[in-house]
Amino acid sequence: EDQVTQSPEALRLQEGESSSLNCSYTVSGLRGLFWYRQDPGKGPEFLFTLYSAGEEKEKERLKATLTKKESFLHITAPKPEDSATYLCAVQAIGGANSKLTFGKGITLSVRP
Amino acid sequence: GAGVSQSPRYKVAKRGxxxxxxxxxxxxxxxxxxxxxxxxxxxxxxxxxxxxxxxDKSGLPSDRFFAERPEGSVSTLKIQRTQQEDSAVYLCASRRAGSHSNQPQHFGDGTRLSIL
Structure with missing residues (x-):
């Protein structure tokens, strides 16, 4: 069974204080690992897809990396507007459904 | 462009x-x-x-849950004889490609269902 574990559950940062969010996963075969951002009362907003170990993607202050067992979302010099819940999800190879299996999310708070 | 749209945004129903x-x-x-x-x-x-x-309907919790998409566009999720444990946010997502694709799924803002 595919599993995703995210840590820590919550993270409080001072504006400008860089940090990393962890996503550990087990999957029979990885078709893709996805990062989403979710604001209160909203649906998840797509950030990145990673396909293979060693891959990295960047967008503004965010950088996502992938190994065979985990992914990191690095946040450089965060701003208060980066406060949100960050969700990690995996899609397995095989089967017709291509469903996403999500972790519980990491709630990030950035203080000005 | 228009994203995924869900309605209603909030739904309150009595048990049953x-x-x-x-x-x-x-x-x-x-x-x-x-x-x-x-x-x-x-x-x-x-x-x-x-x-x-x-x-695939393997994630539906019970036979009280039923979904359809008769013309391949709009979809409806129906829950019969609602119970308190059905209270949750129901999210819909769409993707351009069909199965076996690893394109991202794009989500709506969900329907928040509360069962009294």
């Missing part, structure tokens, strides 16, 4: 009532997914459509 939740996917998107998100949890898969065909 039937409810219907609507999803309008992004135009032209072949794949449509339903997820259930409990408070403080990540979304959990319910069912998947490719066009009008329901290819």
């Amino acid at each position: 009532q039937d409810v219907a939740l609507r999803c309008d996917p992004i135009s032209g998107h072949v794949s449509l997914f339903w997820y259930q998100q409990a408070l403080g949890q990540g979304p959990e898969f319910l069912t998947y459509f490719q066009n009008e065909a329901q290819l």
